[in-house]
Amino acid sequence: MVGVGLIGTGFMGKCHAIAWSAVSAVFPDVAKPRLVHLGEVNEELARRKAGEFGFAKASGDWRAVVNDPEVDIVSLTTPNQFHPEMAVAILEAGKHLWCEKPMAPSFAEAEAMAAAAKKSGKVAALGYNYIQSPAIRHIGALLEEKIIGEVNHLRIEMDEDFMADPEALFFWKHEAASGYGALDDFAVHPLSLVSALFGRVASVICDMAKPYADRKLASGGRRAVETYDIASVLMHLENGIAGTLLVNRSAWGRKGRIAVQIFGSKGSILFDQERSNEFQLYLTSDRPTEQGYRTILVAPHHKPYDLFVPAPGHGLGFNDLKIIECHELLTRLEGKPARLIEFAEGLEIERTVHAMARSFEEKRWVDVR
Template sequence: MSTIGIGLIGTGFMGKCHALAYGAAKAVFGDIPTPRLELLCETPADKAATMAEQFGFARSTDDWHVLINDPAVDIVCVTTPNKLHAEIAIAALAAGKHVHCEKPMALTLDEAEAMARAAEAAKGKTIVGYNYIRNPAFQHARRLIAEGAIGRVIHFRGFVDEDYQADPDLPWTWRATKAEAGLGALGDLGCHMISMAVELMGPIRSVIGDIRTVHAMRPSPDDGTHKPVENEDIASAIVEFANGVQGLFSTSRSAWGRKNRMAVEVHGAQGMICFDQERMNELQLYQNSGDKAMQGFRTIMTGPVHEPYGHFVPASGHQLGFNDLKTIEAAAFLRAIAGGAEAYPSFQQALQFERVIHAIATSDGQRVML
């Protein structure tokens, strides 16, 4: 397979991210099939044509059914609002396509489970957009933990916060409704931390969660009235991993000053590892060894020794960015398709993250076994 045709549905923040990623993947990695930016879908039709030209796609359409049935399209990228994920992804799999879907998988757990079942029965491969786990610094943390750099792991803490809903006077949008967005902070942000926690610690087997909506009403952008917010602004949980280790989890979309805080602490019997996506090219490591007078956290700056950083730039300190992580993810999907391997996380694997966030949303202070 020398080339793979890409179809993109949706041209917002993540749509552009996918276009950049598939457009750059071959130049960055080389050892993958060449992506062809084949067909873009957006509404209305004139916007689709404009965005196709901007993003570098050969053609455009305003009908996603046309895109998933186009013989030149091999991978369908689903970057639409959450409510459309399940319908499009299931239809694309039925049409024999590979599917690259953004998180969360769907509005509800039932929909996510239906997507996973469809993937099991389909010939196409699937992947869900958890690109933060692709960060070379984060992957170095995973390796250090696995190699015993901090000894036996005894505790996990994860925080993911942004302030895009912190202002109580911010106008009401579709993100405030369960019918359009599904979960709130958990679906938007928290699922990323669950993917990171599982990557470092293994599966989660139980949660005790609590959710809060701190701005219950927001002004309507249409008529000045106020409309209710139906999903959570803040969620917290005590989690237990399958290995018996306890963890703490918290997410907020109303945390003033936080722009993309994804902070992880893994405590070990002989040290600690800390990572924060807002400083995504750095890793903090503390090891309780050697001269006590010289002990302290040290900063590891990512560079070419931390794969695949060197594919982007040959020198340390020049730093990768958010879109580079999606390029790594896109390349991994292309490589999996070409080689016949399963991509990670597939729909079946990402369903486990969905189960965790929905368990947190429904536990109401009671332990929920997963």
């Protein structure tokens, strides 16, 4: 029985906790993990959350989790700036690591993390849950099968509106110290899909924009916004496909949009995470008079949907993606192949994001590597 540690209990921490609780009930091929040790910023919070999530021990110091001999793997769900120190410590303590994406604020830190993972010989996987979606997995299988022929073009958009209110106060996400803006927040997710479905990005040119030049300070007055809520990228993949990646975290009306358009020589495929229980497929092999996008509801034949619900079209939720990811991880721990973005590949995603930022600063096409 795998012994689990958890550091951080916010949005993602809770999501990991639910996954660890439910994974063996959903997936009969893995044993129920033991929820061993939970770490948070203080002991009181740690205790409360350990009670809710069903962890046996609780600590106000994350190092206690790392050093707990009963812990085999640590879920690391703290904010990005803590990832480098904690991740390296976890790996050095000989634990496996399930680290939320992205790896780190700076590329150098991400490189250090990847190096530590390599050195440790342990599994170090990233929380790129969207690649686990049964729809996305099935799309991957359809692409492999070349059902739409040779893919020749790709468009991806990722948009939300949590930064869209111009009256919202200036906060840390508006500071340059937090990174580039939408590129960090969002671009890695679409890039995880690109990675899972198509491989690596070769070259990019990116434009960025600020919807609001400055914002009110809580203390009064206004301060210039230093990050970019919008990024638009032209890109060439290593496999020769051209495409675009457009992200916007100030897009009023969009809540969790990750819209993918894949065009091939014999059809096309559409997907939008806001309606994640369906995808669309257009096939030229259909009779011409009845060609049209099929809206395909996710169903038991789109693995591993069947293990959640045996009836089609009933729908999975966001948290279910983490349960699938958790199962991949447990599979990987058993030494079997698994669908995961581990640190080596995660580093390539971060490299791509930093290349995008550079192409914007330098107003030119940039090769990723």
